[in-house]
Amino acid sequence: MPSRRQFIKASAAGLLGAGLFRPEIGDAGLPPFELIASNGQAVFGDDQENATRVMYYNQSIPGPIIRIPQGKESVIRLQNSLDEPTSVHWHGLRIDNAMDGVPDVTQLPVLPGEQFEYRFTPPDAGTYWYHTHMRSWAQLARGLAGVLIVTEENPPRVDQDLVFAIDDWRLDRNMRIDTASFGSMHDWSHGGRLGNFITVNGDSEPNFEVAGGERIRLRLLNIANARIMNLLFNEPGISVIALDGQPVEPFTPDAGRIVLAPGQRTDLIIDMTSAPGSSTAIELVIGEYAYEIANFTYRPEIRREQLLETPIRLPDNPANKIVLPTEFKHVPLRMQGGAMGGMRSAQFEGREMDIRELVRHKKVWALNGLVGMPSEPLFRVKRGTAISLDVHNDNSWPHAMHIHGHHFVDDRNPGWWRDTILFQRGEHGAMRFLADNPGKWLIHCHMVEHMAGGMLTWFEVT
């Protein structure tokens, strides 16, 4: 057995004040939802003197859970009350390009005091999230993210529908957000900004009350800047029913372990079978340690003797019903750079630069020898072209590759449709999809320091 200890010595109070207030907004037919991005204060730990400046949506960390219906138009109005530009990206939604929220690609940055109206019709139900796409390495690290649920018309029957939005904060010794390390080239060239304080829905080690015999749907989201979450569930009755929002043939994860790269989501069904009055931990495994990040606490009384036997398979989405052809346009994608990566030079802003000059520009990563947003797309294709992005991760770090506006099949796990997948160092694989959504779309690493350090490109569907 690995030894176990607290991840960090802190009270379980987690975020206090405004951070604990987590409203939900949603349902069809309402006037536009207001999403207000602003600066605020939150307290980690239990010393009220040590408030830290956060950025949040509707004064909540994470932002309010937005529930919108599948296949119907929703309007969400962003009000930027920050003192810097921002935008909102709807991660995993296959919506109109103009609504994708990428500054200077699909829209202008939303300036302080301005508004932007996002209007879209999500074709696929499932678990998604929304977050800033502007200076993410600082704005996301300060809290600008929230959960977006596109509701099924006929979801499987459950007793509770729970959300675990898991975040990783880097705090200093006063339990304030460590701002001295913002922009640290060490982080950017290594594994990204890794934190030292884990929260679930903005709380440290929250308890979730359950009852024996209950069936729970649990939506897991990794909203951290860079940490890969290796989770360990100590409940036997677990089935995975969706990945990145898309239904999968339900399966039991190996030894209760679930890996979530930054940006990824996993939906579970859990039949609660532990003893009344007991509690079971959800743990984060780092090296040989397992840290409790949340608990299920069983009520003394049970809900039912017999577990539900109704089907748990989710109704198909249009995304996971796409039929890929057997012939693809192959596009190689070589991930280069980083510490111990051996990259000597790469092209940035139209010019070949050696690594020292790149570092002066805070650029340390490249895709196919190009750093940052190139003026020409990685590929430009007619709508309906089948693409195989042939990825070679030949640097020394793992990367979580995300494609905007499309879901793809990972050829290493061909039954699953995803929007973000992890490539361990040395790994090769293909991301295969139908380029069927017109517009300019990003491809980038979702370890946001890697993206800021140059690991992003784009493609165009005409």
Ligand SMILES: [Cu+2]
């Ligand atoms: Cu990366």
